[in-house]
Amino acid sequence: MTNIDELFVAIREGDRAALARAITLIESRRSDDHAMRLELLELCHTDSTDSLRLAVTGAPGVGKSTLIEGLGLNFIENGAKVAVLAIDPSSTRTGGSILGDKTRMTNLSKNESAFIRPSPSSGFLGGVAEMTRETILLCEAAGYNRILIETVGVGQSESSVSQLTDLVLYVAISGAGDSLQGIKRGILETIHVVAVNKNDGSNERASASFAADLRNSLKLLKGSGPAAEVLLTSALTGNGVHELAQTIERLCHSLKDDDSFQSRRLDQRRLWFDDAVNYLLEQRISSDPRLFELKTALKGKIESEGTNPYAAALSLVNAILGS
Amino acid sequence: MTNIDELFVAIREGDRAALARAITLIESRRSDDHAMRLELLELCHTDSTDSLRLAVTGAPGVGKSTLIEGLGLNFIENGAKVAVLAIDPSSTRTGGSILGDKTRMTNLSKNESAFIRPSPSSGFLGGVAEMTRETILLCEAAGYNRILIETVGVGQSESSVSQLTDLVLYVAISGAGDSLQGIKRGILETIHVVAVNKNDGSNERASASFAADLRNSLKLLKGSGPAAEVLLTSALTGNGVHELAQTIERLCHSLKDDDSFQSRRLDQRRLWFDDAVNYLLEQRISSDPRLFELKTALKGKIESEGTNPYAAALSLVNAILGS
Numbered sequence: 001m002t003n004i005d006e007l008f009v010a011i012r013e014g015d016r017a018a019l020a021r022a023i024t025l026i027e028s029r030r031s032d033d034h035a036m037r038l039e040l041l042e043l044c045h046t047d048s049t050d051s052l053r054l055a056v057t058g059a060p061g062v063g064k065s066t067l068i069e070g071l072g073l074n075f076i077e078n079g080a081k082v083a084v085l086a087i088d089p090s091s092t093r094t095g096g097s098i099l100g101d102k103t104r105m106t107n108l109s110k111n112e113s114a115f116i117r118p119s120p121s122s123g124f125l126g127g128v129a130e131m132t133r134e135t136i137l138l139c140e141a142a143g144y145n146r147i148l149i150e151t152v153g154v155g156q157s158e159s160s161v162s163q164l165t166d167l168v169l170y171v172a173i174s175g176a177g178d179s180l181q182g183i184k185r186g187i188l189e190t191i192h193v194v195a196v197n198k199n200d201g202s203n204e205r206a207s208a209s210f211a212a213d214l215r216n217s218l219k220l221l222k223g224s225g226p227a228a229e230v231l232l233t234s235a236l237t238g239n240g241v242h243e244l245a246q247t248i249e250r251l252c253h254s255l256k257d258d259d260s261f262q263s264r265r266l267d268q269r270r271l272w273f274d275d276a277v278n279y280l281l282e283q284r285i286s287s288d289p290r291l292f293e294l295k296t297a298l299k300g301k302i303e304s305e306g307t308n309p310y311a312a313a314l315s316l317v318n319a320i321l322g323s
Numbered sequence: 324m325t326n327i328d329e330l331f332v333a334i335r336e337g338d339r340a341a342l343a344r345a346i347t348l349i350e351s352r353r354s355d356d357h358a359m360r361l362e363l364l365e366l367c368h369t370d371s372t373d374s375l376r377l378a379v380t381g382a383p384g385v386g387k388s389t390l391i392e393g394l395g396l397n398f399i400e401n402g403a404k405v406a407v408l409a410i411d412p413s414s415t416r417t418g419g420s421i422l423g424d425k426t427r428m429t430n431l432s433k434n435e436s437a438f439i440r441p442s443p444s445s446g447f448l449g450g451v452a453e454m455t456r457e458t459i460l461l462c463e464a465a466g467y468n469r470i471l472i473e474t475v476g477v478g479q480s481e482s483s484v485s486q487l488t489d490l491v492l493y494v495a496i497s498g499a500g501d502s503l504q505g506i507k508r509g510i511l512e513t514i515h516v517v518a519v520n521k522n523d524g525s526n527e528r529a530s531a532s533f534a535a536d537l538r539n540s541l542k543l544l545k546g547s548g549p550a551a552e553v554l555l556t557s558a559l560t561g562n563g564v565h566e567l568a569q570t571i572e573r574l575c576h577s578l579k580d581d582d583s584f585q586s587r588r589l590d591q592r593r594l595w596f597d598d599a600v601n602y603l604l605e606q607r608i609s610s611d612p613r614l615f616e617l618k619t620a621l622k623g624k625i626e627s628e629g630t631n632p633y634a635a636a637l638s639l640v641n642a643i644l645g646s
Contacts (some may be wrong), residue, residue, distance in 0.1 A: 040633050041634065042631060184338055261553065266626065269628075269632050277636045280636055281644075302593065303589065303592070308365060311368075312379055313600045321604075
């Protein structure tokens, strides 16, 4: 039995092992950890408004990890404490394809001002966003004020990640054939900065021309806000990484100045409530054998077109609420 | 008290007044109409796979209504029966800004093979998508096989509409300044066809150049599927409208040939079930004074940051399920 108050004190004192243990507790999702988990969240819950939550997304192989390391070291030089988390919906299949190995961020992981959390090794379905929200709060309670969240461009992860973060950085490379192909539904308008990475050696000419194309497209496609900025970086040589870190800090300041930062966070809190209600209801339905069986049977009938989805939903809701 | 069996027979016989009455019943949302509504849905519910559900979206003023009229008449010439519906989330504020007036589609509304349903005059929050799903089924039961759903590019309507339809047509005009600005989050990748409308008179040169820009951007931004097709139309002169109707029919055939049509419909049925469960739970919470008060109080506490959203959700779920 973990003593939550002691754990929290250790987290506040900067004990990284305690933080890692607390995150494991959050991730466990075991129902007997429920009370502890809630207690821990209550202790951590105040939103830290001096933090910046940055999503780093992009297709596999574009160099996200190396770029995150460069960015992280830049933030630390500037006096920040950096936490790196991962949302990896594919980890169930690949055994943890991102951040699976801290050695990919050797310099950052050795730094005292950095905390790197590999993606959970055992897979879980759903609840990714919710769990990450809680992990962010834990890291902030531990004093980390630059939270970098890496996600690969698959499934729902990209749109979820923009609902958890203040800014979204998209990492791309030239010569990937069809340019923005990796960008899935709904993510495009959520991007604040694009890094055209691997801008080194023989890639430089192609990178510059790709960046120009991107700028035009993003301008054409921008919503009511400003178009995303496009920067050239090389995580390998370090060129452009400092400028990228500066751009991110500048964007963060300007968001905080005009209240959009706070209102985005408030929206995210509201969404968290709605998501958590759905998640908890779902969990309760799944853990009740009678309701779970009914739901499975109804879904089967919907798929074979024997039942109208609305009528099926009504049966389930009546069974849940008893009427 | 309406006799649902009689109403259904009248709908099947093509009685347009009966269809209009049935849609009103669906829209009423009065709890004492609940049983009737369910009965009606049960009668109508089989998915009509020879129908095409087409979303027509775009900013206000681009000529959606006139283009819909032209498309509808083309489909009818081809032997189809055409229903035109509207999703208008702004109708609560404007008193029905789209399809509010059938006189905007004079020729189509006089045609015996067409049914035009203005957007509901009284506003309602939420449930837009669900209600439209049911209305589509009613129209299909009445023999309409080209269902055109008009929506303006505001709020959630665009992403909802792609979850209700087989194909999405986006209507744009050149010279709107910033091009695709009207396209909101998540809609871009859901578009199958773009009509650059008002391609007439002095607009022709600008329209052609705008269409070329769009083609490039859409190609650059395409996902794994084919890029959206871009056509030039003038609802005023009728130029290009026949070609647009043909393109839509061709796309519909090719979707049906490779099973993606059916699998999209099946996904939509699954989503309908999930949405309906959430909607019905929400309705039951709202109609229970104790739960409604609790939820309002919890939301207030979340906004003032006094409560962690997860803890608030847990209180609500415990109150709902009693634990």
